[in-house]
Amino acid sequence: MSTEAGTGVKRREFLKILGATGATTAVVGCSSEKVGKLIPYVASPDNTVPGVSQYYATTCRECAAACGVLAEVRDGRPIKLEGNPEHPMNRGAICATGLSAVQGLYNPDRYRSPMVREGNALKPTTWDKALELLAQKIGEAKSKGQAGNVVFVNQHESGTFPGFLDQWLSANGMPNHLSVDSTAPVATIAANQKAYGAAWPQLDFGAAKLVVSFGADFLDGWGHSVPQQLDWADARAKITDAPRLVYVGARRSLTGLNADQWIPAKPGSEMALCAALTGAGTAQAASDASGVAVGTIEALAKAIADAGNGVMAICGVTGSDAVECATMVADINKKAGSVGTTIKPASGHAGYAGLASYADLAAAVKAMDAGSVPLAFLRGANPAHTMPKSAGFAAAFAKVGFKVAFTAVPDETSQLADLILPDNHWLESWGDAAGANGQLGLQQPTLEPVFDTRATSDVLIALAKKDQALAAKYNVADYRSWYISKFPGGGSAFTTALTKAQVSSGPLVPTSGRTLAATAMPAAAGNGDFFVHVFPSPTLGDGAGANKPWLQELPDPVSKIAWQSWVEVHPSTAKKLGIKEGTQLTIETAAGKVTAPAYIYMGVRPDTVAIALGQGHTAYGRFAQNIGVNAYDLVPAGWDAAGGLAIGNLKAKVTVGTDNSPLVTTEGSARQHGRGIGQAMPIGVLLGTEQENDEHHHEIPGLPSQDFKKGLQSPVAADAQGEFANPKSKDTGMYDPEHSSKMESRRWAMTIDLARCTGCSACVTACYSENNIPTVGAPYQGRALSPTNWDERPGANIIKGREMAWIRLERYYEGNDNTENEFSPDFDTRFVPMMCQHCGNAPCEPVCPVYATYHSPDGLNVQVYNRCVGTRYCSNNCPYKVRYFNWFGYGEPERRQYAWPEPMHWSLNPDVTVRGKGVMEKCTFCVQRIREAEHRAKAEGREVNADEFTTACAQACPSRAIIFGDAADENWTVSKLAYDRRAYHVFEELNAYTAVVYLKKVNYPAPASPAKA
């Protein structure tokens, strides 16, 4: 049976597993009281229904933003995360990193039990033994009076736990813990504190007229991506008085690509620019420093002046002068009087409270190196990977008397520890996190721990109980009961609060404050004729995401490279160096060197090379192992006045390697060749002040028209053309409008607003999660190069173009055709989410010999996996190339390419068939959600309501670019949007009558073009 299509994994296999492990028995009837404790969001556990999802509200802990999420729990285990629509901050949206949390939860490489070092190896042990050992070590430290030298490094988190932890530590006579986050913009936070009195004021893009970003990537990692992106997209959607964005920086990041103008200032020259803008310096001086034309600088100054208090200047600069720079940027706002309008300290975000800087960590490392640290705790943080080599962490750590890691997954640091007390994943534990406007996000377990792990908070309590001195102080069962005892209003209030996972309150125990200040220690700038720009990866961050296949498989939003490290080089530079894409480049700074293939990118200064952090793990599980390089190796240990690691403004030598390794990219051609896939419209045209530049007239072969729209009225486009299928045929079956099923009355359709889409790619991961799409890039998933030798390059299948993403984000460039010869910052980027267009006249359908794909009466282009024989003709005939073939048994556990190594297959969606090898698959418009909505409506004896449900991509989209619904029913939003003036179809001339309508991107003139000045 398992050779049948779609039965790679038995959809109900988890029944067996759970039966065996008894993790939760709810699925087979008996409701275990653990599950009973959960407070459901929609239904209460006493009417738990098998095979029906329940949603538990909790709080995402993947980054400091702490968005509200709903865990979709099916039969006792979470299968997907969704944004909590009732959460004021992320309003139902969620990012790729958040979605991937389930892969952290079900990660096959997690520690499955406590581990203790015996000789060179870590051996499994029991909790009792482990706790006994630790208690003894703590005792020793205390008795030796060295408790004061104990170090506790925690992955930065906000909320009650830090306070709880510090209490515990001080109770043991140990110093406060270090709350580290290697990607947090420490300098900016420090400067914000000084300038606005808030670590992270709310950025009100809605009120902004002009946003000037100095390397502040507010759409890809700087601060709180999701809420910022929501505000940004909503503001831009106003179209007419949308805020304009100027991006200043040496590399055009995702945020930069969304900007209306890119000012490519030399790395480290931002200070000079700010000086010019605030009047503290001359434009000429700034120009000399930054290589930006005087005219542009003056124009920018003017634009800022014109914008009045609509200015929003934000700074993400790193480097030894980062704090000063950020302060100057704040002055721009102060000068413009925009503090309070665009920058709102009052409704700031408390997520960074208690953050420790790199300098603090460095000090701790110093102490370790001195051998004065008897006992060190690490939780989550991975300094062995995220600290520059020159910091010498590993060596110093080795000198610690006894090293304890509470880390849940094996990583470079925990590998060095003596004792591993694996923490629960946040989806398995109680907790909270500080959010915006004094809100506290609550966090509850959504399933029994998958493995034999325990929440660190509970472990600390257990340890305290072993110590007579503390036993009384911690006279509680566990952290949860301790928490409730502190909770305002107690248990009942807690229970009600959990239904929304929101309560307006600060952390229950105050976080011990920490001032981000240090004496700046400039790093060795190094020499060489290139600047090197090191930046956190939008998908993998500093590397924490690297062990999640979804994030590895998700192409970088800018370079579209996955499962790999790459070096970005400007085309003109590439020409000078005489290199092609994929040529191995070695970058050498004062701190060290790395070698990675070149990616030729016109969005980076010719005198700069850029490389992302996140890869280069040596011990982080099968999905991260030996992939790419760790860019931290390039960074010398130096910090700014806030103690933040100075990774900007480095000089490097670049040497061209001889060998050439193919890029693991999903990009075919970065140019549209005038085929009008991602179309744009100048704002002037919309305002009527400007003639239609009839871009699409020359872009689309054939005359553009709005003819396609009648194709949206009815499921089968042939109708639209007024010739219903076969007039002579007596039985048109369910295509007959008279048919009892009334299926024919609907036309499921989608609109995608390119003016909103930022290219963040959250939709892609959402689709993976919802539709059981296999990741194919892991090193073990390659093909055989000979009967004995397998291709084990990371992303081998993607090099072969075999990625499976049902929805992909195409990134096309417009303009700058002569970029190999001259550097110009002015080019336009079009982000186009491309998925099955569900054509009314689908070219893929008639060529299928077995009706495995056909047109359903409600307007879906259906793919029946179990009927498919795999001729792949449909894909050949699909102009949009959105059909994906199962080249291997990605869904078959007995094949080496299996994509969900146990227990990862617990995250499979039971409503969607897992495809076996040899069958075609593609976007289904989340038909399982359509059917589920129909079931619900039927049960309640009604029709499906307008906008009652939506697809996974639309649901996740943090810029609300995707809208799904029934285009044949004017009550649905989609049917209105489809008639927007910007609406168009991709390849309309092919007459496919697609169900996906794109709304043209809106292009704004460069706010600071010298002409205007």
Next chain:
Amino acid sequence: MASVAHPVREGIRGPNIASADVQLPAVRDYEQVDRDIIATLGFTKKWFIGLALAIVAMLCGASAWIYQIYWGLGQAGYEPPVMWGNYIITFVFWVGIGHAGTLISAILYLFRAGFRTSIYRAAEAMTVFAVMTAGLFPIIHIGRPWKFFWLIPYPNWRLLWPNFKSPLVWDVFAISTYLTISTTFLFIGLIPDFAVLRDKETNPTRKRIYSILSLGWRNSDREWRHFAKAYLFLAAFSTPLVLSVHSVVSFDFAMGLTPGWHASIFPPYFVAGAIFSGFAMVWTITIPMRKWFRLEHYITLNHLDATAKVVLFTSMVVGCAYLIEFFIAWYSSVRPEQEFFWNRVFGQWWWAAWIMLLCNMALPMSLWSQKLRRNPTWLFVLSLFINLGMWFERFVIVVPSLSHEFEPWQWGGYTPSWIDMAFLVGSFGWFFMWFLLFVKQMPVMAIMELKEIVTPRFKNTHGHGGHH
């Protein structure tokens, strides 16, 4: 005072199976035909070695198939968007080969082209085996070969039927019909020859086998009468069939809207190509055969000359089609189409395109020279080039088109894997295994038809001048 038939009256009475415009001066009488042909049958060491090699090659393909079924098609070199590759290319290649046989035995028969007589049996056998080979590839190429029978309309408990609008279902019908009919045609022609072998054979077992195969044929006038009629109608049916089959194969491409495929010129273009490659393969087979089997006086230089003219003609048709495709691309002013054709000759796959143009357009022009047309060695070498060129023609049609479609983001490449190569080798092994088995069991020339163009004995030869 015995009256004999007058040649002038032949016309009225319909044709002989073969008209006699290409004579076999070196063949004296009926008995000699029997002797010469039967002489080719005995086993030889060379033959055994050849067969062994063929079987080894076939096995390497077979094992590759088992491997691929276990792991999945990913083991082949496919590189989306190039979803079709070596298997479809090789499929079309062999179907093409399979066309010469029926063309020679059926169409040339209706056209009374006498030169067919000596070569048609070998060509027809080649057809059958080529189609047997081609028929495997659609099954090899699909993702779930074990579900192949779903393409065949048969009542089933799912109440499901194939989609008769799909060119692939047309393929199923065309190929299976073609295989059945060409096999039948071959066998019908063989019946009288089996009778000859039966009567000549001394080894009792072989005699028994031949007498079964000859179905008790006894050369009676009534048998000949129905035989002639049946043969005529089979030919009449096979003629449109040959043309239809490769047209249907071409629909696999022409029905798609892929730039480079979506062209109405495909059916004639493919048919011409098929005949072209078929005749080349006929040379590849018959030229060594006439030498090793000492049949030079049956397949004479006149025969080769005649076939060479067919090749020259079809080569020009094919070449013309190539050029027209470029013209249409320019004329259509459809950008994807234009970019694709530019890419075809100057882009990624320029080398494949030029191999194709060289082998299929340029080299055959040498056949304008009669010297070369009558030079077996050159024809043999040329035939190898044409086979290569025709394989690349299909490569050029399948791969570059798919790799350079409407959606620039999904442009890609293609490199066949070792598995693909194993299948290519295996297909030749499979084909030659059957052909070698054939040549030693069955007459490689139609004895009965050769006898038609050999003059029978006459007692009084007045009125029969010029026969000797």
Next chain:
Amino acid sequence: MQGVLGVFHHLDSTVSAIEELKKKKLGDVTVYSPTIRHELDDAIAGPNSVVRRYTLIGGLLGVSFGYWIAIWSSDYWPLVTGGKAIASWIPYTIIGFEVMVLVGCLATVAGMFINSRIPRLTTTVGYDDRFSAGHFGVFIECDANKASQAEDLLRHAGAEEVRREA
């Protein structure tokens, strides 16, 4: 079945023998020849073969079945593909044609087999191995009293060998 068999080595003598026998009407004549010669056809002047009727009927059956299966099965479970007619006759013509050829040919072969009474295991009386090689044969089906007359005639016509078959 008894009669007289004449074995000839020359075509013209065979022809004259046949014409003689037809005049004499001694009984049914069967002519054996290694291949088809019009001289013999003329002499025998047999009836036109009925195989063509089999062909016609087979072809008609085939084409109608081809169209029928395609159209019926499409309407049996209507599924729209590419907005095309559920039962669209134009592409179904291909099915019709192929099935016509298939059934037509097989019917033709059947017709030939039935009419020429094959397959059969024995070559029955009156056959001689030489007829598949270089010789012609004439067999007259007649009883003993006419036999001698037939023998003379065959010998006179130039038969190399004449023998009675019983």
Next chain:
Amino acid sequence: MTVKKKWTVIPGFLALAAAATLLSAYSGASSSQGKIVEQPVKFVHAPHVQKAGMNCLYCHSAANKAPDPGNASVSTCMGCYTLVKPQSAEIKKVAAFYQKGQPIPWNRVHKVPDYVQFPHMRHVNAGVTCQTCHGQIQNQGAQGPDTNYVPVQQVNSLNMGWCINCHVQGYKPAEGARLAGQKVTPELEAMPAKKARYDCAVCHY
């Protein structure tokens, strides 16, 4: 002549073979109709339904609101069996599971392939009686677990043609009632057949 006959039988054989193939293909020979599986506990439906007069939904509580009908939890069983004949052998087994706090590992009898989505509630709510698909389950084990006991078995083929037939021809309430052993009232008889969608994407996605 006899010899000739010998040859003519060959086409006959071929015809037979072809017919056999088609027949087997059509009859759904591949279905698991009639499958019987031994269960960890010799459960008997008849007493529960007929003697105790329990409704199917008492144990299969989700049948009318979820795709998956669900199964009685051991605690549900023990709800009664702490009082009702706790000494019987089979009940002891159930009790044992209850002590260990383990679910009873029932073996699946009715199973549609994983690529088939079968929402029970849609069928139950449409008035389709359980017996329509599961056969006369109410009579299973009528004489108790010990005397000629037959475990639950798959009565219908559950193959696609079988499903489709009902979706297209429609479900006849009277027929369903008859199978369920309910009284077939004239109203029922009068009811028209209830047709359903037969679009592929209703069950396959």
